Amino acid sequence: MSSLSIFNQLEISHYIYLSTVLFCIGLFGVLFRRNAIIILMCIELMLNAVNLLFVAFSSYMGDADGQIFVFFIMVVAAAEAAVGLAILVLVYRNTRKTDVSFLDNLKG
Amino acid sequence: MNLPIPFLILSFLTILSALYVVTSKSPIHSVLALIFTFFTISAHYVLLNAQFLAVVNLIVYAGAIMVLFLFVLMLLNLSKEIEPIKSNGWAIAATISAGSILLMITAAFQVFGESVAKNPVEGIGLVKALGNVLFTRFLVPFELTGILFLAAMVGAVLLGKREKISTELSSDEILNP
Amino acid sequence: MLEWIIVLPLLGFLINGVFGSIIPKPIAGWLGTAFVFGSFVVTCFLFSDLLSALPAKGAVYLKVFTFLNVGNFHVDIAFQFDRLSAIMALIITGIGTLIHAYSISYMSDDDSLYKFFSFLNLFIFSMLVLVLGSNFVMMFFGWEGVGLCSYLLIGFWFKNVSFGKAARKAFVMNRIGDLGLLMGLFLIYQNFGSFEYTEVFAKFGRLEVGTGICTAIALLLFIGAMGKSAQIPLYTWLPDAMAGPTPVSALIHAATMVTAGIYLVVRCEAIYALAPFAREVILWIGLATSLMAALIGLKQNDIKKVLAYSTVSQLGFMFIALGCGAYTAALFHVITHAFFKALLFLGAGSVIHGMHHEQDIRQMGGLRKKMPITYATFLIGTLAITGFPMLSGFFSKDEIFTAILAQNTGVFVLGLLSASITVFYTFRMFFVTFHGNYRNQHHSYEKIAESPLLMTLPLLILAVLSLIGGAVNFPNYMGEGISKGLYHLLSFDGGGSFSPILILPEQSFEISHVKEWILFALTPLFLFIFLVARKKYVVKAAVPEADADQVGFGKTLANKFYVDEAYNRSFVEPIELVSDTLTEYVDEKAFKSSFDGIGRINQYVASLLSRFQNGNIEYYLVYMVIGLCLLLAFNLF
Numbered sequence: 001m002s003s004l005s006i007f008n009q010l011e012i013s014h015y016i017y018l019s020t021v022l023f024c025i026g027l028f029g030v031l032f033r034r035n036a037i038i039i040l041m042c043i044e045l046m047l048n049a050v051n052l053l054f055v056a057f058s059s060y061m062g063d064a065d066g067q068i069f070v071f072f073i074m075v076v077a078a079a080e081a082a083v084g085l086a087i088l089v090l091v092y093r094n095t096r097k098t099d100v101s102f103l104d105n106l107k108g
Numbered sequence: 109m110n111l112p113i114p115f116l117i118l119s120f121l122t123i124l125s126a127l128y129v130v131t132s133k134s135p136i137h138s139v140l141a142l143i144f145t146f147f148t149i150s151a152h153y154v155l156l157n158a159q160f161l162a163v164v165n166l167i168v169y170a171g172a173i174m175v176l177f178l179f180v181l182m183l184l185n186l187s188k189e190i191e192p193i194k195s196n197g198w199a200i201a202a203t204i205s206a207g208s209i210l211l212m213i214t215a216a217f218q219v220f221g222e223s224v225a226k227n228p229v230e231g232i233g234l235v236k237a238l239g240n241v242l243f244t245r246f247l248v249p250f251e252l253t254g255i256l257f258l259a260a261m262v263g264a265v266l267l268g269k270r271e272k273i274s275t276e277l278s279s280d281e282i283l284n285p
Numbered sequence: 286m287l288e289w290i291i292v293l294p295l296l297g298f299l300i301n302g303v304f305g306s307i308i309p310k311p312i313a314g315w316l317g318t319a320f321v322f323g324s325f326v327v328t329c330f331l332f333s334d335l336l337s338a339l340p341a342k343g344a345v346y347l348k349v350f351t352f353l354n355v356g357n358f359h360v361d362i363a364f365q366f367d368r369l370s371a372i373m374a375l376i377i378t379g380i381g382t383l384i385h386a387y388s389i390s391y392m393s394d395d396d397s398l399y400k401f402f403s404f405l406n407l408f409i410f411s412m413l414v415l416v417l418g419s420n421f422v423m424m425f426f427g428w429e430g431v432g433l434c435s436y437l438l439i440g441f442w443f444k445n446v447s448f449g450k451a452a453r454k455a456f457v458m459n460r461i462g463d464l465g466l467l468m469g470l471f472l473i474y475q476n477f478g479s480f481e482y483t484e485v486f487a488k489f490g491r492l493e494v495g496t497g498i499c500t501a502i503a504l505l506l507f508i509g510a511m512g513k514s515a516q517i518p519l520y521t522w523l524p525d526a527m528a529g530p531t532p533v534s535a536l537i538h539a540a541t542m543v544t545a546g547i548y549l550v551v552r553c554e555a556i557y558a559l560a561p562f563a564r565e566v567i568l569w570i571g572l573a574t575s576l577m578a579a580l581i582g583l584k585q586n587d588i589k590k591v592l593a594y595s596t597v598s599q600l601g602f603m604f605i606a607l608g609c610g611a612y613t614a615a616l617f618h619v620i621t622h623a624f625f626k627a628l629l630f631l632g633a634g635s636v637i638h639g640m641h642h643e644q645d646i647r648q649m650g651g652l653r654k655k656m657p658i659t660y661a662t663f664l665i666g667t668l669a670i671t672g673f674p675m676l677s678g679f680f681s682k683d684e685i686f687t688a689i690l691a692q693n694t695g696v697f698v699l700g701l702l703s704a705s706i707t708v709f710y711t712f713r714m715f716f717v718t719f720h721g722n723y724r725n726q727h728h729s730y731e732k733i734a735e736s737p738l739l740m741t742l743p744l745l746i747l748a749v750l751s752l753i754g755g756a757v758n759f760p761n762y763m764g765e766g767i768s769k770g771l772y773h774l775l776s777f778d779g780g781g782s783f784s785p786i787l788i789l790p791e792q793s794f795e796i797s798h799v800k801e802w803i804l805f806a807l808t809p810l811f812l813f814i815f816l817v818a819r820k821k822y823v824v825k826a827a828v829p830e831a832d833a834d835q836v837g838f839g840k841t842l843a844n845k846f847y848v849d850e851a852y853n854r855s856f857v858e859p860i861e862l863v864s865d866t867l868t869e870y871v872d873e874k875a876f877k878s879s880f881d882g883i884g885r886i887n888q889y890v891a892s893l894l895s896r897f898q899n900g901n902i903e904y905y906l907v908y909m910v911i912g913l914c915l916l917l918a919f920n921l922f
Binding site for chain 1: 111201241242
């Protein structure tokens with residue numbers, strides 16, 4: 001069975017639900033976990049859920065713009081991961097922790 | 109509703125591995141599960157006729173970003189560290205929050221969603237087609253993205269650089285606490 | 286060209302005001318003087334231009350920019366140099382220059398000399414805007430500016446609390462008059478739809494004599510004039526204004542400020558010509574003011590206070606003339622009064638300077654020998670103000686009395702009484718100050734010396750002007766060619782777009798020969814009073830009694846008819862009582878507690894809300910997600 005025939009049997013709504021579920025799993029992780037690295041990973045997961053939706057719409061509507069957007073999102077994700085991890089290393093150097101519960105210096 | 113078997117299997121695997129990323133206690137396992145998730149998402153891209161993106165996804169995410177994560181985990185020696193589990197209250201709060209977002213988005217689809225007419229174009233996900241669009245209509249954003257990348261790179265290097273006089277721990281202490 | 290008259294004093298104000306503290310003292314003074322003198326030169330130049338081009342040109346008009354343009358409401362910043370404003374500007378800048386020069390020496394000990402000169406320049410500037418503006422709004426600008434500057438200058442030595450209060454009094458009293466003026470202006474705009482002099486007066490020309498609206502406007506404008514020109518009931522600020530440095534008094538009394546009221550009435554001659562009732566009011570108020578001030582002047586012992594009351598009295602004369610419709614006579618008296626009153630004030634300043642800021646004439650005496658120039662010039666000023674024949678005051682008073690005599694004999698008698706009293710109290714002050722024996726215990730007689738040249742030179746110039754000032758408007762019997770110069774100037778019809786200043790040909794005050802002889806008989810009368818005063822204060826060397834020894838009517842006079850006390854009782858105290866009550870009960874209790882309550886509620890709510898901001902990212906994330914949920918829900922349902 002070629003990919004095209006599978007594609008023909010699917011509705012856009014399936015991908016919408018799939019990516020929504022993925023997005024919410026990522027969101028749950030961000031809220032639930034305390035380890036900053038895991039939180040960053042969950043954010044990557046959420047971004048991928050959005051990417052998936054972009055690609056799905058792009059394919060269904062026959063418009064390449066959605067896929068170009070995915071490129072840009074990847075760039076932003078890579079930049080965010082790089083800077084985020086650098087900050088994380090810095091925080092760890094100073095506090096010996098990657099636990100976000102202890103980072104409450106923003107208290108007003 | 110009849111769904112093609114490959115899609116069902118792929119989706120099942122995707123969600124399962126994503127859940128494992130979130131719930132696993134070991135960060136290393138999380139990373140590995142996330143890499144697996146990216147593989148399945150790439151497979152989805154293939155199903156959607158976005159072949160070039162599927163490959164790029166593998167290279168960038170699974171190849172570059174996740175390796176970065178792994179490096180940091182190794183560097184900080186967090187692989188064995190078991191983080192304190194949050195209280196049940198947090199679990200409930202997080203579940204409710206994420207659940208309500210899920211509810212809201214699906215509700216939004218129910219209310220406003222119109223089925224999109226399928227209009228597949230042959231070869232849209234191939235390098236040639238994407239390149240045409242990227243280097244004509246999206247040329248300026250593309251260049252700007254390059255600048256953004258440069259800025260992020262400089263920022264990351266600057267952050268990671270050791271200050272000359274500081275009270276922070278030396279690399280020896282970090283590697284062998 | 287016209288703009289430089291206005292701009293130069295403003296420049297002086299700005300330069301001295303902004304950089305004054307870094308400019309050396311004498312330079313700051315000379316700078317201020319130079320700017321006013323420059324303005325005077327420009328005025329002279331323009332005036333001669335105006336005179337030489339008389340048949341062709343009625344006025345010079347200069348529109349700077351449109352100030353307001355809202356719907357039909359249209360106001361320009363514009364200046365109009367016609368014959369009336371030219372004369373006023375000449376007095377202001379001319380006398381102003383002399384006073385500035387005098388101040389350089391007089392104020393040389395003061396630390397904030399630059400501030401003094403910047404205020405003086407601003408004063409001149411405001412007064413010039415007042416007289417040169419081409420519409421009522423410009424005049425109002427100047428009017429308020431003059432009020433502000435008088436406040437600043439009267440209260441110049443603000444560290445003395447009573448001086449500060451005098452300044453405040455002047456300001457508040459003027460404000461009452463300003464309200465009248467403002468309402469008059471509103472009425473003018475409501476009825477004539479414009480503020481431009483030419484347009485308004487042209488529309489007035491079409492009204493009937495005695496129209497209600499004319500009378501209302503004329504009376505309201507006169508209330509404004511009352512405040513600025515110190516007429517009953519708003520005159521009390523002027524004697525108190527003596528708190529300022531003496532040059533300021535000279536400036537206020539001679540060149541600026543008090544002449545504004547006269548200028549206003551002369552400028553609005555077209556309105557007053559149609560309001561006989563308002564003229565009647567002006568006549569009687571002027572008369573009452575003149576008499577009352579002269580009476581009070583009899584018993585004052587502060588040299589500046591005597592002069593202040595004499596100013597009020599002379600202003601009363603000017604208003605009598607205005608009330609009779611003798612606008613030229615009033616303006617003539619403004620001019621001569623500017624000469625001899627500036628002379629008298631600067632002379633008094635010279636005396637005060639020599640006496641180390643002693644102002645009580647009972648502490649003086651015998652200064653004639655020590656200050657010969659001051660003595661001589663002061664004598665000329667005294668003779669001029671009392672109307673000694675052939676001096677400036679003689680001609681202008683003569684003109685006023687002619688006008689009165691042509692209209693109302695009763696007023697003439699009362700005016701004569703007032704003028705006679707003027708003769709007495711002026712010579713009383715003069716004799717007690719300069720003749721007799723030196724009476725001061727604190728400063729030795731030997732140390733008193735004549736003031737420096739910079740102070741005596743303005744005195745000499747003003748003395749000459751007081752001597753020959755009458756030439757501005759000689760009476761008819763002096764000969765056809767040289768007489769009535771001012772009258773011809775003012776009533777000349779330019780024929781251009783600018784109407785003559787006096788729209789209606791001024792009625793000529795022809796009087797019978799018998800009455801002419803009565804006027805000439807006045808001179809011996811005044812001479813007699815002069816002799817009486819001389820006998821009492823020179824021959825018998827009487828010294829005015831101490832304040833405590835006053836009895837009867839004299840005590841009432843020395844206490845200025847208790848007007849200040851009456852005003853205090855009837856206006857100031859009730860208002861203070863109400864304010865105190867409001868402060869205590871409404872402000873302190875009601876408002877303060879309710880505002881405190883609001884504050885406390887806020888603090889409580891804030892303390893509740895601040896718990897949400899605990900600094901922990903996790904909580905913030907949850908809030909964000911909840912917000913996102915709500916946003917989606919809000920859009921969905």
